[in-house]
Amino acid sequence: MTPADPSPPQAALETALRAALGPQPGGPVGIAVSGGGDSMALMVLMAEWAARHGIALAAVSVNHGLRPESRAEIAAAAALAARLGLAHDTLHWQGARARGNLMDAARQARRSLIAAWAQERGVQAVALGHTLEDQAETLLMRIARGSGVDGLAGMAPARRWGGITWLRPLLTTRREALREVLRGCGADWAEDPTNADPRFARARTRRAMAQLGLDPARLARSAGQMAQARDALSQAALDAGGGILRMQAGDALLDRAGLEALPQELRERLVAQLLCALSGQPYRPRLQALRRALAAPTRATLHGCLLTWQPRTLRIAREWKAVAGLCTPVDALWDGRWRLHPPPGTPATGHSIRALGRAIDRLPVAAAPTLPQSSLMASPAVWRGTELVAAPLADPGSRWRASCRQGPLDLLRGALSH
Incomplete structure (x- = not known):
């Protein structure tokens, strides 16, 4: 096998990455790796892709603290990353005692932790190890929930969230083909016991697919x-x-x-x-x-x-209420779309941007904004500690200006x- 003749999993990955990132990706790319076979094979394939294209890679794992085996699995992922010459970081979730849907809380926490890690490292995109079988299982699970067109479309190969692009370059690749990748390079992997635990919907779906003889490739094609x-x-x-x-x-x-x-x-x-x-x-x-x-x-x-x-x-x-807890420096983007511009000569030190909220009552009575009060309460305001400095949208006389990057x-x- 030569670099000009990639394996089928490698070729599929390169096709997916080219479609998502273009022929010349810019900036480093991250890989989320758990120690399981799918993500470990993803790391091997991504390392080869990066070597072909001169792209910097970084791997990241999240320890949710839900299973005692997680530490050893992540250590194995770190060891493979080192063998491939990749930087590897481990993030820790402190919410293992969260109430309600624990697995969903863990997924959301993992995504938020990785997004923050990526932004801190300057990583523009993070690759995930979802496979063709994952896509087929997702379709069946969503059918069972009564999903419409969007749900039955399955997982997208690329999606923006949290300021980065999330990539799924293995959605056309079978799990067994990924295991062959690992066997071929002498790498081991862990099997997550929850994948066979009937308490979880995905495990039950996986078993039902096998019992009914459903073809994952056809289900993925339907998605x-x-x-x-x-x-x-x-x-x-x-x-x-x-x-x-x-x-x-x-x-x-x-x-x-x-x-x-x-x-x-x-x-x-x-x-x-x-x-x-x-x-x-x-x-x-x-x-x-x-x-x-x-x-x-x-x-x-x-x-x-x-x-x-x-x-x-x-x-x-x-x-x-959705933006009440957001706080950024005055030179940063607030709520993903607002920038505030100070009057000439005004130092930014000590100021922050937060929602106006109930401080709307502090504004001059003479102010006559055209927006509803509910919109103004959710609008960006300049604060120095607990002191309201300016509310550009609520106070027409403010010397600060607000610009929204979203026109129609x-x-x-x-x-x-x-």
């Missing part, structure tokens, strides 16, 4: 066809939205008559995609929750946003990426 249908519907919804959407200081305003004239599928899809674009959340809300919000007589909260029906418009704005076209493009 791909649903993804094409989803993309066509999303584009149709956004084409319709271009004629009925306008922005007001970061809020999205949809013409009510135009929105209600759309077919239900396009109407719901457009609103869901705008909710994702405004909130920065990677996945659209559950369909029933969305329908309840749209059926509310006056207002509803969903996905970190406030939907308000007005006589001629549907206003979609950020919900104050930007918002629609952002919506299409979700």
Whole structure:
């Protein structure tokens, strides 16, 4: 085997990465590795890809503290990374006693920890080890939940969230082919016992697939066809939205008559995609929750946003409670879309950006903003400790300026990426 003649798993990975990152990827790329066979093989394949293209790689593992074996598995991942000449970091989750859906909490924590790690390291994209079988299992699990087109489209090969791109370059590769990659280079791997534990939905789905003789490749192909249908519907919804959407200081305003004239599928899809674009959340809300919000007589909260029906418009704005805890330096992007600009000569030291919130009551009575109070409470303000320095959107007389990077076209493009 020569570098010009890659193995099928290697060729599939390179095709997926080229589609997601372009022919000349810029910046370092990360690999999330658990010690299991899929992610260990991913690291081997990514190392070969990086050597071909001169790309810097870094590996990261998250110890959730849920299983005593995790420490040894991560140590094995670190050892393989060292053998491949890759930097490796281990992150720790402290929420192992979280209430509710523990596995979902662990997934969310893992994603947030890795996103913070990537931003700190300057990593632009992180690769995950999901396989063709994972895609097939996801499709069946979502069928069981009654998912619509978007859910049945399965996992996307690339998705933006948390300021980075999450890559799944192995979605067309079988698990056994990845085990062969590891055997070929003499690398070992761990088997996660939860993969065979019937208490977990994915393990039950995996067993049902085997019992029914379902072909994972055909199921994954169905997910791909649903993804094409989803993309066509999303584009149709956004084409319709271009004629009925306008922005007001970061809020999205949809013409009510135009929105209600759309077919239900396009109407719901457009609103869901705008909710994702405004909130920065990677996945659209559950369909029933969305329908309840749209059926509310006056207002509803969903996905970190406030939907308000007005006589001629549907206003979609950020919900104050969703941004109340956000705090950034004044020279940073706040809530993923706002920048504040100080008056000339004003030092930034000691200032931060937080939501205006209930401090709206401190503003001069003479101020007459055009935005609803709920939108103003969720708007960015300049603080020095507990002192409110400026609220550019709520106080027209403020010398500070606020600019939102999302105009109508930007918002629609952002919506299409979700």
